[in-house]
Amino acid sequence: DAGVIQSPRHEVTEMGQEVTLRCKPISGHNSLFWYRQTMMRGLELLIYFNNNVPIDDSGMPEDRFSAKMPNASFSTLKIQPSEPRDSAVYFCASSSDTVITGELFFGEGSRLTVL
Amino acid sequence: AQRVTQPEKLLSVFKGAPVELKCNYSYSGSPELFWYVQYSRQRLQLLLRHISRESIKGFTADLNKGETSFHLKKPFAQEEDSAMYYCALSFRYTGANSKLTFGKGITLSVRP
Numbered sequence: 001d002a003g004v005i006q007s008p009r010h011e012v013t014e015m016g017q018e019v020t021l022r023c024k025p026i027s028g029h030n031s032l033f034w035y036r037q038t039m040m041r042g043l044e045l046l047i048y049f050n051n052n053v054p055i056d057d058s059g060m061p062e063d064r065f066s067a068k069m070p071n072a073s074f075s076t077l078k079i080q081p082s083e084p085r086d087s088a089v090y091f092c093a094s095s096s097d098t099v100i101t102g103e104l105f106f107g108e109g110s111r112l113t114v115l
Numbered sequence: 116a117q118r119v120t121q122p123e124k125l126l127s128v129f130k131g132a133p134v135e136l137k138c139n140y141s142y143s144g145s146p147e148l149f150w151y152v153q154y155s156r157q158r159l160q161l162l163l164r165h166i167s168r169e170s171i172k173g174f175t176a177d178l179n180k181g182e183t184s185f186h187l188k189k190p191f192a193q194e195e196d197s198a199m200y201y202c203a204l205s206f207r208y209t210g211a212n213s214k215l216t217f218g219k220g221i222t223l224s225v226r227p
Contacts, residue, residue, distance in 0.1 A: 042219030
């Protein structure tokens with residue numbers, strides 16, 4: 001298995017543009033997470049899906065951010081319109097267990113730069 | 116509120132020196148704690164979890180409920196230990212749902 005696959009790996013865009021980040025979790029995993037990594041805040045949980053259903057989106061910064069999981073093998077994180085403060089590395093992770101004791105498997109991340 | 120605190124951003128040591136990466140948590144329930152590591156140009160990956168009581172790559176971490184700490188230790192650092200380390204707390208917050216929250220991370224640099 002190639003692990004969690006994210007695309008694009010790098011994205012440079014201008015303020016106001018729409019950004020869509022994509023994630024393919026490990027086959028058979030039923031939980032999917034989107035995290036944002038910045039120097040100032042470290043790793044922040046944005047949203048968490050279980051069996052394709054959003055369970056907790058309390059970490060989503062504002063209405064400009066939205067996430068979907070139309071099926072078990074694909075998820076998107078969209079930012080519209082993007083702003084310079086959204087610049088960060090966005091990680092997708094999946095798990096086959098409840099995270100109480102289980103392990104999260106991370107993708108390589110999508111580095112977003114908003115000019 | 117549940118919180119993980121890693122008080123230092125950077126730790127630089129010489130090869131062979133002992134290492135202790137500090138982690139404190141805030142949680143009223145029974146915590147499940149983890150250390151994740153991100154080596155240069157690699158994915159973030161699980162290093163160890165307190166429930167397993169294991170030693171991985173020479174690292175150990177003991178949960179101290181009295182001090183609410185889960186410090187990561189290694190007696191003799193190696194250059195290949197240079198990486199970003201994150202402490203994480205897992206907790207159940209509703210029904211069967213649980214959440215993994217991370218500290219801000221610490222960069223360990225091991226010099227030759």
